[in-house]
Amino acid sequence: xxxxxxxxxxxxxxxxxxxxxxxxxxxxxxxxxxxxxxxxxxxxxxxxxxxxxxxxxxxxxxxxxxxxxxxxxxxxxxxxxxxxxxxxxxxxxxxxxxxxxxxxxxxxxxxxxxxxxxxxxxxxxxxxxxxxxxxxxxxxxxxxxxxxxxxxxxxxxxxxxxxxxxxxxxxxxxxxxxxxxxxxxxxxxxxxxxxxxxxx
Amino acid sequence: xxxxxxxxxxxxxxxxxxxxxxxxxxxxxxxxxxxxxxxxxxxxxxxxxxxxxxxxxxxxxxxxxxxxxxxxxxxxxxxxxxxxxxxxxxxxxxxxxxxxxxxxxxxxxxxxxxxxxxxxxxxxxxxxxxxxxxxxxxxxxxxxxxxxxxxxxxxxxxxxxxxxxxxxxxxxxxxxxxxxxxxxxxxxxxxxxxxxxxxx
Numbered sequence: 001x002x003x004x005x006x007x008x009x010x011x012x013x014x015x016x017x018x019x020x021x022x023x024x025x026x027x028x029x030x031x032x033x034x035x036x037x038x039x040x041x042x043x044x045x046x047x048x049x050x051x052x053x054x055x056x057x058x059x060x061x062x063x064x065x066x067x068x069x070x071x072x073x074x075x076x077x078x079x080x081x082x083x084x085x086x087x088x089x090x091x092x093x094x095x096x097x098x099x100x101x102x103x104x105x106x107x108x109x110x111x112x113x114x115x116x117x118x119x120x121x122x123x124x125x126x127x128x129x130x131x132x133x134x135x136x137x138x139x140x141x142x143x144x145x146x147x148x149x150x151x152x153x154x155x156x157x158x159x160x161x162x163x164x165x166x167x168x169x170x171x172x173x174x175x176x177x178x179x180x181x182x183x184x185x186x187x188x189x190x191x192x193x194x195x196x197x198x199x200x
Numbered sequence: 201x202x203x204x205x206x207x208x209x210x211x212x213x214x215x216x217x218x219x220x221x222x223x224x225x226x227x228x229x230x231x232x233x234x235x236x237x238x239x240x241x242x243x244x245x246x247x248x249x250x251x252x253x254x255x256x257x258x259x260x261x262x263x264x265x266x267x268x269x270x271x272x273x274x275x276x277x278x279x280x281x282x283x284x285x286x287x288x289x290x291x292x293x294x295x296x297x298x299x300x301x302x303x304x305x306x307x308x309x310x311x312x313x314x315x316x317x318x319x320x321x322x323x324x325x326x327x328x329x330x331x332x333x334x335x336x337x338x339x340x341x342x343x344x345x346x347x348x349x350x351x352x353x354x355x356x357x358x359x360x361x362x363x364x365x366x367x368x369x370x371x372x373x374x375x376x377x378x379x380x381x382x383x384x385x386x387x388x389x390x391x392x393x394x395x396x397x398x399x400x
Contacts, residue, residue: 006255006267007267008248008252008254008255008256008267011248012249012251012252015244015248016245016248019234020229021229022230026221029291030220030221032291033220034219034249035252035253035265041218042250042252045219046245046246046247048211048216049215049246050242050243050246051208051212052208052211052231052235053234053239053243054208055206056209065209065232067206067208067209068206072206089232090232094228
């Protein structure tokens with residue numbers, strides 16, 4: 001018994017508290033909720049965790065998460081395979097798909113170059129990108145890494161790597177977010193918004 | 201595929217999003233975290249859910265949650281069995297145990313009287329309390345239901361029920377929380393704080 005919990009309850013709270021953004025209080029609330037639910041509901045959650053871990057793997061082309069050999073985007077013949085959008089994380093694919101603006105294929109790096117955290121180009125899916133471009137040449141690579149220092153460094157690195165191969169390399173635009181207030185925008189964003197200004 | 205997820209991932213997100221206080225964005229974040237972890241970690245979480253559901257039941261004396269027949273408090277011979285503290289929820293027991301002020305036994309009602317939600321005395325562990333008091337007479341019952349309307353109604357109901365049995369019935373004090381600011385306290389709390397004032 002820990003914290004006045006029985007062992008099985010304490011263990012559930014411990015496991016839930018390991019999840020990101022879930023403190024002990026939230027873990028406790030979730031655990032009590034799970035205990036109050038019908039057995040079937042709790043079993044559905046436990047099974048979903050195990051099944052996802054068992055089935056989900058990387059798409060062998062773009063390294064997005066999928067339960068097939070190729071992810072639904074790479075295996076969709078309607079997508080434009082001449083354009084590849086490079087992102088840091090599989091969640092970025094979801095966000096960009098929601099924007100419904102891009103109809104090419106993706107490439108997920110699974111991180112960004114960050115010497116401080118010991119992450120160099122070899123830890124990312126960069127050689128896989130080069131290999132992919134050799135096998136399936138593309139006309140344009142759009143670099144949609146985050147606009148953080150690490151994302152920018154990664155964009156620069158990729159650009160230096162890909163341009164000599166004769167591929168058009170572009171970077172997503174930076175500026176004021178839609179609905180953004182100039183008076184609340186930070187200076188760097190404002191500077192970028194000026195740099196990237198276009199004729200109306 | 202939903203929302204651009206593969207099925208197994210979409211199902212995991214759906215199941216996580218059913219938890220209280222977890223929206224779709226958080227569920228997505230948790231799901232990706234689970235997928236990034238080693239298989240062993242995810243299995244620990246899934247097993248903890250199933251094991252807790254299988255093992256946890258009500259203490260047959262106080263209706264606290266436990267994985268034994270009697271909860272660790274009821275089975276502790278050092279606890280004072282002449283005083284019973286009545287609470288609404290098993291989490292209240294944990295909170296009161298942390299305060300380390302009460303050394304008697306508990307009784308968990310599993311709710312409070314709330315006609316609006318269709319919860320009457322018969323839905324709570326009240327007849328179990330009466331039966332318990334017949335088998336194990338107590339000198340004092342401290343009513344530590346919440347200070348909400350439902351908690352107060354439950355306290356009143358219990359008090360009317362138990363006093364005729366010759367049991368001393370008390371209610372936890374209401375007033376300003378420790379560290380509380382008078383200027384930010386609500387009127388009802390302030391009124392209670394005045395009512396309950398004591399000689400210093």
